[in-house]
Amino acid sequence: MADLLVLGIETTCDETSAAVVARSSSGASDIRSNVIRSQIAIHSPYGGVVPEIAARAHVEILDHVIAEAMRQANLSFSELSGIAAAAGPGLIGGVIVGLTTAKAIALAARKPLVAVNHLEAHALTARLTDGVAFPYLLLLVSGGHTQLLAVEDVGRYTRLGTTLDDAVGEAFDKVAKMLSLPYPGGPQVEAQAAQGHADRFAFPRPMLGRREPDFSLSGLKTAVRLEAEKLAPLTDEDVADLCASFQAAVVEVIVDRVKAGARAFRDRLGRGPTALVVAGGVAANGAIRAALARQAAELNTRFALPAPDLCTDNGAMIAWAGAERLSRGLHDSLEVSPRARWPLDPVAAASPHARA
Numbered sequence: 001m002a003d004l005l006v007l008g009i010e011t012t013c014d015e016t017s018a019a020v021v022a023r024s025s026s027g028a029s030d031i032r033s034n035v036i037r038s039q040i041a042i043h044s045p046y047g048g049v050v051p052e053i054a055a056r057a058h059v060e061i062l063d064h065v066i067a068e069a070m071r072q073a074n075l076s077f078s079e080l081s082g083i084a085a086a087a088g089p090g091l092i093g094g095v096i097v098g099l100t101t102a103k104a105i106a107l108a109a110r111k112p113l114v115a116v117n118h119l120e121a122h123a124l125t126a127r128l129t130d131g132v133a134f135p136y137l138l139l140l141v142s143g144g145h146t147q148l149l150a151v152e153d154v155g156r157y158t159r160l161g162t163t164l165d166d167a168v169g170e171a172f173d174k175v176a177k178m179l180s181l182p183y184p185g186g187p188q189v190e191a192q193a194a195q196g197h198a199d200r201f202a203f204p205r206p207m208l209g210r211r212e213p214d215f216s217l218s219g220l221k222t223a224v225r226l227e228a229e230k231l232a233p234l235t236d237e238d239v240a241d242l243c244a245s246f247q248a249a250v251v252e253v254i255v256d257r258v259k260a261g262a263r264a265f266r267d268r269l270g271r272g273p274t275a276l277v278v279a280g281g282v283a284a285n286g287a288i289r290a291a292l293a294r295q296a297a298e299l300n301t302r303f304a305l306p307a308p309d310l311c312t313d314n315g316a317m318i319a320w321a322g323a324e325r326l327s328r329g330l331h332d333s334l335e336v337s338p339r340a341r342w343p344l345d346p347v348a349a350a351s352p353h354a355r356a
Helices: 040-046 051-073 092-109 118-130 168-178 185-193 218-231 236-269 286-298 315-326
Strands: 004-010 015-023 029-038 082-088 113-117 136-141 146-153 156-162 275-279 302-304
Touching: 004 051, 004 092, 004 118, 004 315, 015 051, 015 315, 029 051, 029 118, 029 315, 040 051, 051 092, 082 092, 082 118, 082 315, 092 113, 113 118, 113 315, 118 136, 118 146, 118 275, 118 302, 118 315, 136 236, 146 236, 156 236, 168 185, 168 218, 168 236, 185 236, 185 286, 218 236, 236 286, 275 286, 286 302
Parallel strands: 004 082, 082 113, 136 275, 275 302
Antiparallel strands: 004 015, 015 029, 136 146, 146 156
8 A cells, every 4th residue: 555645734723734744554654744834923912812813814824834835745736645634623713714725625636635633633643753552641731622531543532531620731821921921821931930949839739639630720820820919019030930839730730630540541441551642732841741751651651742843733743643544544525514622532521520
């Protein structure tokens, strides 16, 4: 069987990206191109992503990004095996732009279309970068999602735990905003934390020790706000110490929740995971990466963490998810609809307290 060559399109939030990825019959991967255009500069004045502006920016640049990805891969559309696009979850305006463009290319080039779940793309990235075998334990941490998942196969995901309120990345961004740090907040908090003292403030560690591998960040976020209000006006030292203490609490919570997730994984599958995999933009945080590497060693399992540009939203992960599905004979009709919400595990998502 010849290599599958798939064009992937990602437009679910504030990155416009297109990539071409090859997948061999043995499952080996090759990223032929991965073009990413960030919208940070246009959203910074608003302190966060504005959906209407994001969608308009995707419309303006997507054709150029796709052309550049194809140029770097040195391919024509006729040489592709399929066209993949993130069909959700995400900001619906952006999702519509990417999926509609993919449909047009698939129709014109007479190629199969794969409507990719953005979360599935994150879940499968470690197979693109590290060739990780199923089943593995995935920690997905981003601005909008915090989940622990058992990844058993393509299309087979069991959500073991989720956040009951804020996602980890969302908590970082909100703390940054309350401390008047620039957008995007996560990297700013990390930079400040490196200059601060993590033992100055005794912030809570929500859910610590609980058997269920769920997360809760709103109480920690509130504790930071109350301390900041008590100290106002804040000095540079105050800001650094608040960030360091907050980040230390988050790291401890994440490590504890991963331990609980590993127990839940073993209870469900009757075996340990082949690897601890981390994906999502928050995985770029150095303190979190280092702590999870140590935790994987304690669990006596492999640690797989894609490079930072493959942890954040990108076309390569969409192309790879498309290739994985095409290799199993899976594709979609041109009638497939964009979705603002699209849980990987619909059964878990139906529980009363769950948050996707």
